[in-house]
Amino acid sequence: xxxxxxxxxxxxxxxxxxxxxxxxxxxxxxxxxxxxxxxxxxxxxxxxxxxxxxxxxxxxxxxxxxxxxxxxxxxxxxxxxxxxxxxxxxxxxxxxxxxxxxxxxxxxx
Amino acid sequence: xxxxxxxxxxxxxxxxxxxxxxxxxxxxxxxxxxxxxxxxxxxxxxxxxxxxxxxxxxxxxxxxxxxxxxxxxxxxxxxxxxxxxxxxxxxxxxxxxxxx
Amino acid sequence: xxxxxxxxxxxxxxxxxxxxxxxxxxxxxxxxxxxxxxxxxxxxxxxxxxxxxxxxxxxxxxxxxxxxxxxxxxxxxxxxxxxxxxxxxxxxxxxxxxxxxxxxxxxxxxxxxxxxxxxxxxxxxxxxxxxxxxxxxxxxxxxxxxxxxxxxxxxxxxxxxxxxxxxxxxxxxxxxxxxxxxxxxxxxxxxxxxxxxxxxxxxxxxxxxxxxxxxxxxxxxxxxxxxxxxxxxxxxxxxxxxxxxxxxxxxxxxxxxxxxxxxxxxxxxxxxxxxxxxxxxxxxxxxxxxxxxxxxxxxxxxxxxxxxxxxxxxxxxxxxxxxxxxxxxxxxxxxxxxxxxxxxxxxxxxxxxxxxxxxxxxxxxxxxxxxxxxxxxxxxxxxxxxxxxxxxxxxxxxxxxxxxxxxxxxxxxxxxxxxxxxxxxxxxxxxxxxxxxxxxxxxxxxxxxxxxxxxxxxxxxxxxxxxxxxxxxxxxxxxxxxxx
Numbered sequence: 006x007x008x009x010x011x012x013x014x015x016x017x018x019x020x021x022x023x024x025x026x027x028x029x030x031x032x033x034x035x036x037x038x039x040x041x042x043x044x045x046x047x048x049x050x051x052x053x054x055x056x057x058x059x060x061x062x063x064x065x066x067x068x069x070x071x072x073x074x075x076x077x078x079x080x081x082x083x084x085x086x087x088x089x090x091x092x093x094x095x096x097x098x099x100x101x102x103x104x105x106x107x108x109x110x111x112x113x114x
Numbered sequence: 115x116x117x118x119x120x121x122x123x124x125x126x127x128x129x130x131x132x133x134x135x136x137x138x139x140x141x142x143x144x145x146x147x148x149x150x151x152x153x154x155x156x157x158x159x160x161x162x163x164x165x166x167x168x169x170x171x172x173x174x175x176x177x178x179x180x181x182x183x184x185x186x187x188x189x190x191x192x193x194x195x196x197x198x199x200x201x202x203x204x205x206x207x208x209x210x211x212x213x214x
Numbered sequence: 215x216x217x218x219x220x221x222x223x224x225x226x227x228x229x230x231x232x233x234x235x236x237x238x239x240x241x242x243x244x245x246x247x248x249x250x251x252x253x254x255x256x257x258x259x260x261x262x263x264x265x266x267x268x269x270x271x272x273x274x275x276x277x278x279x280x281x282x283x284x285x286x287x288x289x290x291x292x293x294x295x296x297x298x299x300x301x302x303x304x305x306x307x308x309x310x311x312x313x314x315x316x317x318x319x320x321x322x323x324x325x326x327x328x329x330x331x332x333x334x335x336x337x338x339x340x341x342x343x344x345x346x347x348x349x350x351x352x353x354x355x356x357x358x359x360x361x362x363x364x365x366x367x368x369x370x371x372x373x374x375x376x377x378x379x380x381x382x383x384x385x386x387x388x389x390x391x392x393x394x395x396x397x398x399x400x401x402x403x404x405x406x407x408x409x410x411x412x413x414x415x416x417x418x419x420x421x422x423x424x425x426x427x428x429x430x431x432x433x434x435x436x437x438x439x440x441x442x443x444x445x446x447x448x449x450x451x452x453x454x455x456x457x458x459x460x461x462x463x464x465x466x467x468x469x470x471x472x473x474x475x476x477x478x479x480x481x482x483x484x485x486x487x488x489x490x491x492x493x494x495x496x497x498x499x500x501x502x503x504x505x506x507x508x509x510x511x512x513x514x515x516x517x518x519x520x521x522x523x524x525x526x527x528x529x530x531x532x533x534x535x536x537x538x539x540x541x542x543x544x545x546x547x548x549x550x551x552x553x554x555x556x557x558x559x560x561x562x563x564x565x566x567x568x569x570x571x572x573x574x575x576x577x578x579x580x581x582x583x584x585x586x587x588x589x590x591x592x593x594x595x596x597x598x599x600x601x602x603x604x605x606x607x608x609x610x611x612x613x614x615x616x617x618x619x620x621x622x623x624x625x626x627x628x629x630x631x632x633x634x635x636x637x638x639x640x641x642x643x644x645x646x647x648x649x650x651x652x653x654x655x656x657x658x659x660x661x662x663x664x665x666x667x668x669x670x671x672x673x674x675x676x677x678x679x680x681x682x683x684x685x686x687x688x689x690x691x692x693x694x695x696x697x698x
Contacts, residue, residue, distance in 0.1 A: 057191060057195060061191055061192065062188075064184050064188060065184060065188050067184075068180060068181050068184035072181070083220075084220075087220075097239075100239055100242060100243070103246065104242055104245075108246075122398065125394075129387075129391055132387065136380075136384050142376060145380055146383070149384055152384075152387035152388075152390075152391065153387050155391065156387065156391045156393070159391065159394035159398065160397065162398075163394065163397050163398035163401075164397075166398070166401075167397070167398075167401030167402070168401075169402075171345075171401075171402060171403055172394075174345070175345050175393075175397070178345055179348070179390065182349065185356055186352070186356065186383055189356050189359055190359075190379055190380075190383065192360075193359065193360075193375050193376050194376065196363060196366050196372050196375070197372045197375075197376050200367075201369075
C-alpha cells in the first residue's frame, strides 16, 4: 500500500510536467555540456590512424600468449617435444613479426 | 550450482543479439562488433557443452576461436580503415558503387 | 609427474599443405630481402610450390593417411579436391604475373596470400574435425578478404573487400555456432565420432539446429541462394585473378568440405538435409541463370553463372549415394578448368587505361584476336554444356546421378536451366563474332604465362570432354572412403 502510494506520487511528479510543462529548445540547451563556454571540438576527439595500426599488431602478438601460457604451465611434462613444437610456433610468429618490421609497420612517423 | 543449460541459453541470447546487431546497424564497426559477439556466444556454448560432455575439446576449441577472432579483427579493421580513407564516411549504405 | 603421451607427428599426410605453406613463407622472406627481387622470381617460387604440392598429392594417390588423431584425413576424396585446388591456384598465379603489374601497385604479399589461402583450401578439403574445418575455412577466407581489396586505391575493390569481409565473417559465425551446437549434441567435434554419437537420434533439436546453422555458413561460402548476395559485387570489385581464385578454388574447397561433413558426420540426418538442399539447389540454379541474363558486365555475368553452377553441383549432393558426390567432384574439376579459363581471358584483355569487363568491349573480338575469341568462346560453350566439351559431361553425370537416385524433377529443373543459360553465354559469343565494336574495343595484352595458362585450361576442357571416363572413374573411386 505504502509502496503503491510512493510509486504513484513519484510517477506523477515525473509524468505531469512531461504533459503540461512548456518546452523551448534553444541551441544553448541542446549542447552536450553547458557551462557557459562554447565547446571547442567534438568531445570524443579523433585518434591518429597510425595508432590503430599499432593496436592491430598488438592484438595479433598478444593473442598468441594464449597458446604459450598453457605450454609454460605444462613445460616439464611436455618435454623436448613440446619445446620443439613451441619453437616451430614461435618461429612462424617471428616470421610474421619480421615482415611487419621490415615493411615499416612499426615506424611511428 | 548452475546447470549448463543456463549458459547455453545465455549464449543463444548473445548470439541472437549479435545477429540482430549485424542486420539492423549500418556502421561497419558496430556490425563487426556484433559479429565478434556472435563468435563469443559460440565460445560460451563451447565451454558449457564441454563441461557437460566431460572432455576438454570445447575449451580447446575456444582457444582457437579466440586466435582466429583476433586475426579477423586485424583484417577487418584494416579493411574498414582503407574504406574510410577513401570515403571519409562510414556506413554500409554508402557501399553502393555496384548494384545488380 | 609422468610425461604426457605425445601424439605421433605424421608429416606424410600433411606434406602437400606443408609444401604450399612453406612456399608462402619463402615468398614472404623473398619480399623482405634488402635488394628487391623481381616479381617474376616471386611468382615462379609460388608456382613451384603449387606444382610441388600437386606432385606430392598425386604421389599419395591410393595411399590414404590420417594424422593428428584423425584431425586431418587425407583420403582419395581430399586428394582429388587438392588436385582441383592446386590446379586452379597454379592457373591463377600464372594469370596474375602480367595482370598485376598492369593494373595495380607492386605488391609482394599477393603471392603469399594466394598461397596461404590455397593452403587453407587444401586443409579444408582434408579436415576430419570440425575445429580444423573452421580454422582452415578462416585461413582461406581471411586471405581472400585481403586479396579482394588488393587494389586499395580503387573504390570498387575496397567496397568488394568490405562486403566480402562483413558477410563472410557473419557467415562464419553461423558456422561456428552450428559447430558448437553439434558438439553439444554429440560431445565431440570429430566427424566419425559425431556420426557414431548421432546415430539413431537425428531429431535431437541441438543437432537439427546445428545442422541448419552449418548449412547457412556453407551456403554463404559456396554462394548458394539465398546467401549469394555478396558474390556479384565481390566478383566485380576484386582483381580479376583473385575473382578466378574465389570462383574456383574456394568454391571447390567449401563444397568438398560440405560433402564430407554431410556424408560422414551427418549421414543420419540425410532425409532432413536432402530435402532442404533440394529446394536450395532448385532456387540457386534458377536465380543465378535468370539474373545473369540481365547482366552487361562480364565479371558479374560470370558471377551469376557461378551461382547457377553451384546449384547444379548441389543436385549431386542431394542425389547422394556414391554417384552424387562423385559427379560433384568431377564437375568441380571441369568447372575449375572452364571458369579459370574464362576469367583468364578477361585478365589478358584491356581497353584504354582500364580493364575490359563490359560485354560491349568484346564486340568484334573475333576479327581482331581470333585465337583469344575462340578460347573465350570455347570456355563459354563449355559453361553452357555443349558436347564434346567438359561442361557437358559434367552436367550429364550430375543429372544422371539425380535421375538414378529418384530426383527426376530436380534433374528436369537442371536441364531447363541449362537451356536458359545458353541464352546469355551465347549472347557474348554473338557479340564477339557478329557485332562491330563502338569505339575501340578490348585489345589483347600479350603475356607468356597467361597464354600458357589458357592453353592448359583449353586442353583440359577438351580432354575432359572427349575422354571423360578415366577421370570420372577416379572421382567415383575417390568418394568411396567417405561412404564406409
